[in-house]
Amino acid sequence: MSNLLTSRQAEELHKSIVAYLNSTGHTKSAQQIRDELNVPESSFDAATAKKYEGLLEKKWTSVVRLQKKIMDLEHKASQLQHELDSATPTSLAARKNHDPTTWLPRAPARHTLQSHRQPITCVAFHPLFSSLASGSEDCTIKIWDYELGELERTLKSHTKAVLDVDFGGPRGNTLLASCSSDLTIKLWDPAEEYKNVRTLPGHDHSVSSVRFIPSGAAGAPLSGNLLASASRDKTIRVWDVTTGYCLRTLRGHGEWVRSLSATFDGRWLLSTSSDQTSRMWDLSQPDSNAQKQTFMAHEHVVECCAFAPPAAYPHLATLAGLKKPPAASSSAEYLATGGRDKLIKIFSTNGICTKTLTGHDNWIRSMVFHPGGKYLLSCSDDKTIRCWDVAQEGKCVRVIEAADHFVSCLRWAPSIFKEAVPDTGGGLANGTLTNGAKKEESVKEQIRCLVACGSVDLNVRVFSA
Template structure:
């Protein structure tokens, strides 16, 4: 004892012990200890007893609290060490300079947006403005300014859970589409205070996903007047948003169609389903001949999908064992799917699974390829967002603790496209006469009622 404590500390400990035993009603024990330690009664008057009464408990609880804090810090240090061990010179440089082509999100989020009263189901970025839409089981859509972290407005019209949202539409006239368990799709006009300009009925069950189909026009990768929707009625419908007409219905899935993802040129559409398959559709073909490929590798519901951008082809071709990547002019060479079997599958367009990524320990809910092509991001009910490095055979190089509950949705902000030399600069990638400027910005939503925005 004497080796550990100074005489003053020992004196305080003795008095604390005696005061604690007296206050707890152990007068005999207190008396015995006082005699043993030779603490005279006159130096231990009622005022001194009062002073030392709660000291022992306070010290005890603070030690427990500090132990917990130490364990948390050790866990965090372990995560950072793991990141450091897996860092490459390029990723370290990216952290320093925020190179958009290699930027990855890290906790904490820049903004945590709170207003929804039920779990978040979907998020989508406006292609031009600093607006972010989120949909929820509370039947509302909320529009946020993600730069200020503020709520702009709440859209109310759906009568059941909002399941998906997407921005897109004809060039120069961006619209917001939403779909719901109330069997409808609604179109909102951001330029007219988000007025509900059209409701598209037709599906016979919950509408689980909506995506605008790009026209592929140069310089306008997000324009087009077609909208695809997926439903629990096992069908996919293609709509003309200017007229509100359903142009075609794609049938083939044997169960609930969960999610959709079109290619940037608008020719191909990917869908996933509770029937444990993903399917690729050729929208340039008539309805009866549009199903191009079925992807069979998951052992549970396939929740989400994403086409790989051409910037990822060199990494994916290497994983597939090819010496030369496919041409960048081709838009549907590789894709990723994620499911309730906790696995991410990377496929070639021929239907062959080239890689299985494992690491999440719950359902995978959304996927997003990094526009730079080197990474794939995924979110899961295990509360994390994971970053997979395709240049390292799909190795998981970062785990972001993204929420306090299931992470239900994830979107990367669409790149800004500028024509000609005006775009040259940070993160710009040439594409003919059009330059792509990658935005270091992602959003995710969670069952914890929060939308989080991560940015450089």
């Protein structure tokens, strides 16, 4: 008898083998084994046979399941070890105290939202409410409550795939913009139960990206009313959302314009294209003089782009070899682009590529800078989200297995800006604090630890602290 099993375990194993052979129709073999193992008829009636016939299969499958679990846990342990190896004292402290400036998403997602019937192409957070919009190739836009993880409503009006969504609009009146392969842009009003309030026709081919252009200086005539759109017709259009008029058409790209990113002050616009370039436009200039810089470093379609927030300037300036970072009031000093060549390029706005980040195994689909400025997040067709630490020369410090298929889009929830409380001793007069600081500088940024991604596996995932 085996030294590993007790006599009781051996007896159970023998009965299981006999019962299994009987149940599968191998009665001769079962009888032979019974004779050899001396399993008497009296101890093996019908009830006993029934009890033991599924046992062998059950044990067999549970072993395989446990082996898989062990492998998954080993993989997770190695990931955590990698995080620990590349952690800095600040990031470890942040994890302990949930410091929003250094918080990063981690698997598993807080919510996995399911309802779309085709791959998800885009996601966007409402700037104030706990709403998340997602667009899909199923021609619909779905509005979710990301705190409850529930579907609120489905918007149907586009006749082809929805390619992008974005929240923004005039002051005090947030709108949702969507664009589609049906050549149109649609505006939806959350205040009127997401009624489709306007449709903007004008592009001659699929509209691949829409972005609201943030408000310029207070009192600017079109403050917050502008929307930019990029299309396969090789143009970028700028619209006034209150009238629905196309105000300008920017031409320069030689191929499909894929994505857009605007600076926080609304002056600069960045575009990427299938022509393997990214271009920067100065919206304060007339159309003929708007194109300010062309970035050429990718060897394939450039899928996505992002302007770096001023909080990232100190880290990116070091990366670029500068001793002193640019002024935080400047809105367009550094940017990142990602493409089908599986590379992320970080540029200074003078057109020089200061860093190339490698690690993704497939097309890079979307990117976002951490509002705290220390990290850049990217998602890819390799099913992962990667977190790059720009303070550590762009080192990849976290890989999140984010989906079961291509990860097509990624968004960070916009920060909430709260005005600092003025001192009651009359210190706040004419928009200036007593210490001479301007009122604008007293506005405090509250970073939301909230990230969403969409995938070809039909799921929207929400990661939160």
